[in-house]
Amino acid sequence: MSCALDVEGIMKGPVGHPFDRRSFLKCALASGAALGVSGVAQPAAATPSGAASQAGEDARFAVEAKFYQKQPNRKIKCKLCPRECVVGDKERGYCGVRENRGGTYYTLVHSRVCTAHVDPIEKKPLFHYLPGSVAFSLATAGCNVNCKFCQNWEISQSRPEQIPSEYVPPQRVAELAKQYDCPTIAYTYSEPVIFAEYLMDTADAGHAAGVRSIVVSNGYMQEEALKAAYGKMDAVKIDLKSFSESYYRQVVFGQLKPVLESLVTLRKMGKWTEIVYLVLPTLNDSDQEFRGLAQWIKTNLGADVPLHFTQFHPEYLLKNLPITPVPTLERAKAIADAEGLHYVYIGNVPGHPSQNTYCPKCRKMLVERVGFTASKMLIRKNSCPFCQHPIPGIWHV
Amino acid sequence: MSTMHGGSRRDFLSRSLTGAAFLCAGGSMGALAAAEPVAAEPIAVGAKSKVVVARDELLRGTGATVDSQRMLALLDRAMQALFGGDHPAERWRKLVRPGETVSLKINTLGGRGISTNVHLVVAICERLQEAGIKASDIVVWDRDSDEMERVGFHVAIGGDRVQCFGTDRVGYEEELAAWGSVGGCLSKILTQRSNVLINVPVLKDHDGAGVTIALKNMYGVIHNPNKYHPNGCNPYVADLNMLPEIRSRMRLTICDATTAMYEGGPGYKPEHCWNANALLVSTDPVALDHTGWRMIERKRAEKGLKTLEAEDRAPHYIATAADAEHRLGTNDPRKISVIEV
Numbered sequence: 001m002s003c004a005l006d007v008e009g010i011m012k013g014p015v016g017h018p019f020d021r022r023s024f025l026k027c028a029l030a031s032g033a034a035l036g037v038s039g040v041a042q043p044a045a046a047t048p049s050g051a052a053s054q055a056g057e058d059a060r061f062a063v064e065a066k067f068y069q070k071q072p073n074r075k076i077k078c079k080l081c082p083r084e085c086v087v088g089d090k091e092r093g094y095c096g097v098r099e100n101r102g103g104t105y106y107t108l109v110h111s112r113v114c115t116a117h118v119d120p121i122e123k124k125p126l127f128h129y130l131p132g133s134v135a136f137s138l139a140t141a142g143c144n145v146n147c148k149f150c151q152n153w154e155i156s157q158s159r160p161e162q163i164p165s166e167y168v169p170p171q172r173v174a175e176l177a178k179q180y181d182c183p184t185i186a187y188t189y190s191e192p193v194i195f196a197e198y199l200m201d202t203a204d205a206g207h208a209a210g211v212r213s214i215v216v217s218n219g220y221m222q223e224e225a226l227k228a229a230y231g232k233m234d235a236v237k238i239d240l241k242s243f244s245e246s247y248y249r250q251v252v253f254g255q256l257k258p259v260l261e262s263l264v265t266l267r268k269m270g271k272w273t274e275i276v277y278l279v280l281p282t283l284n285d286s287d288q289e290f291r292g293l294a295q296w297i298k299t300n301l302g303a304d305v306p307l308h309f310t311q312f313h314p315e316y317l318l319k320n321l322p323i324t325p326v327p328t329l330e331r332a333k334a335i336a337d338a339e340g341l342h343y344v345y346i347g348n349v350p351g352h353p354s355q356n357t358y359c360p361k362c363r364k365m366l367v368e369r370v371g372f373t374a375s376k377m378l379i380r381k382n383s384c385p386f387c388q389h390p391i392p393g394i395w396h397v
Numbered sequence: 398m399s400t401m402h403g404g405s406r407r408d409f410l411s412r413s414l415t416g417a418a419f420l421c422a423g424g425s426m427g428a429l430a431a432a433e434p435v436a437a438e439p440i441a442v443g444a445k446s447k448v449v450v451a452r453d454e455l456l457r458g459t460g461a462t463v464d465s466q467r468m469l470a471l472l473d474r475a476m477q478a479l480f481g482g483d484h485p486a487e488r489w490r491k492l493v494r495p496g497e498t499v500s501l502k503i504n505t506l507g508g509r510g511i512s513t514n515v516h517l518v519v520a521i522c523e524r525l526q527e528a529g530i531k532a533s534d535i536v537v538w539d540r541d542s543d544e545m546e547r548v549g550f551h552v553a554i555g556g557d558r559v560q561c562f563g564t565d566r567v568g569y570e571e572e573l574a575a576w577g578s579v580g581g582c583l584s585k586i587l588t589q590r591s592n593v594l595i596n597v598p599v600l601k602d603h604d605g606a607g608v609t610i611a612l613k614n615m616y617g618v619i620h621n622p623n624k625y626h627p628n629g630c631n632p633y634v635a636d637l638n639m640l641p642e643i644r645s646r647m648r649l650t651i652c653d654a655t656t657a658m659y660e661g662g663p664g665y666k667p668e669h670c671w672n673a674n675a676l677l678v679s680t681d682p683v684a685l686d687h688t689g690w691r692m693i694e695r696k697r698a699e700k701g702l703k704t705l706e707a708e709d710r711a712p713h714y715i716a717t718a719a720d721a722e723h724r725l726g727t728n729d730p731r732k733i734s735v736i737e738v
Binding site for chain 1: 508565568569575581623626627661664666
């Protein structure tokens, strides 16, 4: 199915419409077939099933979590994300995919893939990482925030047992990536922070098979976990959802400061990182915020970090807002350009010239993109072929 | 906790079937069908919210298990204090009418020891059938069938018997239901199998929310309750109960306080439980929660524990549920009439 490629981002489906939940599940089912795995449960019907419990199957996905502390009275404190959930026995953390069982904390989503597709790398978006290549992209259920605008809330805001999933262990992911000629595995769609253990094991399996790994994440993660998990990544895309703590508190249900700290940590680790900023009309689209964002990036990460201003489409709990006007995105880019950032893109607006890469020195176009495809790629030896100015990124396999 | 494997109510399902057969054989169905049922009425302006606290110190006899006959009698006493009337069916007919589908939202998250008592549910089902509700139009449910079975409920699907299963068997609605700060997909048991919702929670401490009684039991109705535990579940509990799909169906809360827990919840901590041998019954879930919270505080004081407020986990969501934006009931003690029977 053509729609199988379109679960992430705004331009969804062959006619550009976001999927409803039913279509999404259909696509997930289709992808299950594409994976060569079978037995995906149909979405639950209104009539109760007399089928046996899935508890036995669920046990396959439960693996002791790596990042937590045991506490008195069989409680635990999660050390994966800054939320630091203190979770009592038989309870789950905010993410809904980690459960305290008698004082031991478990991830319930190891190898529990709810959706998997082969996507262009430009769709993540990563524009300075192997342009024109494809990534074997997967997700489990769950997320550690609750963005009111989430495009994939059907999976990110669900518990793993509520959506059809497949058992796909790390080695199998690596095999499938090879089978589909994907140089990269991408952890994406929901929030990879919450399946960190699976991501780490899969990255190891991938690297052993000669397949790289990238992650598309909110960066809302504790430093130790970030270093351990994303240290295994070859590139990272961070969704910086705003440059305002109040927005993070009210719209994202998270915090800005730890995300900024993650970006700095990734920089220190030398990870290739790109930033996406989804622009929501009236909520995070002021000149002041764009300027503050650009200044912070230039000061703390450097002028060469690609920044993508992307268009919002109404979804989930924010259906009352309009689509981001293109002039708003152009204003954001103009401000970031003026602050001295070298690679500022406009995303989710097909055909816009600002989705191409230009040399910051001679201004010639180096990578031309049409939709999610890199139609022209002129960079040679990590440099502009016209003026030899170095162009940062990972351009060649 | 006690299960249905004791006394004369050895099997929940067969017991329910027996009840239905008895009603038909006795010919009372026709009489019930002819009766004029009256749904629970909103509280009149100026009237106090009634919360009945019915106790039976001999509920367990000499053993640890609840006696089923005494449980039925306790339920009848509580319902009489709330609705009046001389006959049990008469009281229940003020709440439900034949042809309605009635769901009982129980609470089984805490596992054996601190879950809704099976004998209580059996007693409610029996009275509902006497009031003219067909056994197959009654659904006993919680989030997960396995959790229900672990505490003594037997999954029953189809046939002319009380239905008993978790949302895991039917799933959640695809469309999002949203009010205020809450957005979630609702259990299809609520939306597709219930005209009437009877809330049958337990009375217990909750490490995050302070207490979990009636209002918070609705967390088991949505697919993403984990998202609504920050800030002591406030205002999320109140907002959730404002969802029209819940509010329009909610008729009564029967809180099982046979075993209650004053500390260490929501998981079962036997060292922090006490045999309250009580039921709390009300049509006002806010007043019931306020009353239950006071009971827990009294027990905490008796045990030398700090108040929940002092532990920075007072259940502020109860006040939110009563505020001008929600008006789900009252938390004002002057407007609550606690009737001890």
